[in-house]
Amino acid sequence: MNDETIMPAPVGPVDAAVVPRYGGESTFARLPRLDSVADADVLIWGVPIDSGVSYRPGTRFGPTHIRQGSRLLRPYNPANDRFPFSRNQVADAGDIGVSPYDIRAAISAIESSASSLVGTGRTLLTLGGDHTIALPLLRVAHRMYGPLAVLHFDAHLDTWDTYFGEPYTHGTPFRRASEEGLIDREHSMHVGLRGPLYAKLDLDESEEMGFAAINCREFARTGIDALIDRMRARLGDRPVYVSVDIDVLDPAHAPGTGTPEAGGLTSRELLEMVRGLAGLNIVGMDIVEVSPAYDHAELTALAAAHTAYELLSVVPARR
Helix, strand or coil: CCCHHCCCCCCCCCCCCCCCCCCCCHHHHCEEHHHHHHCCEEEEEECCCCCCCCCCCCCHHHHHHHHHHHHCCCCCECCEEHHHHHHHHEEEEECCCCCCCCCHHHHHHHHHHHHHHHHCCCCEEEEECHHHHHHHHHHHHHHHHHCCCEEEEEECCCCCCCCCCCCCCCCCHHHHHHHHCEEEECCCEEEECCCCCCCHHHHHHHCCEEEEEEEEHHHHHCCCHHHHHHHHHCCCCEEEEEEHHHHHHCCCCCCCCCCCCCCCCCCHHHHHHCCCCCCEEEEEEEEECCHHHHHCCCCHHHHHHHHHHHHHHHCCCCC
16 A cells, blocks of 8 residues: 555544533534545534424524534444544534525435535435435435435334425425335335324335334333344345434433424433444434424433434444
């Protein structure tokens, strides 16, 4: 290997012994901004939008809130003996500006920006924003990797057709993705489903679209290792896109969200499921539906930030 091919050592977070954690720039985990590093393997960026919500708004403020909740993250993850900021150069690319009035224009802008940020192979971790953003992100990932094994953590299916006649909302992205051929119908899965539905047909249609499911009741009856095994078997060796709606957590753990449902996962269960993805081919990620106005003591921000940290810990190393 000659000097031209040697990759520089990753630039990590600001040293907390030099700048206290409550100070400094408000990047995720106080990581460097994209414009301050030579290049990046993994980018964290925000999509502040809530044009697709059907109940409580406020997710346009989600990216900033998650970054605030990430200030206490540290370089070493003892849960899986990894240094997520050393395995890859991780940088914060800031937020995209999208129209708060025209959801189709916003979707187009998200797709264009994500395509530009991905470049020739970067991995994106997107901070939402409402779940509408998953559709343009899946389009971009599909162009790079083909049909995706979508792992969807959520209380809800998000496979409905329309709401008030609108086909693009936070409850429809995975129906649109299935219709567009973006998902691998043999290897995709919902995790954390619960709560009332409009009809049993909702479940049948979701299965027809390619999603197996682990519902929340199973967490009370089955050991988490067995559930991780089921999840991994379903995903297989396919390129995996992970989409985390924070309302997969019980409102006790994540009150700051727009459509809360009782009986959800604990933050410990969610983090263990994410840790169970180690070794799989993770090609894209998002964390959505954080609505700060309904949060208390940064509970939701902390849960989202730690979920992001665990996702960064299982992204394949490039160095």
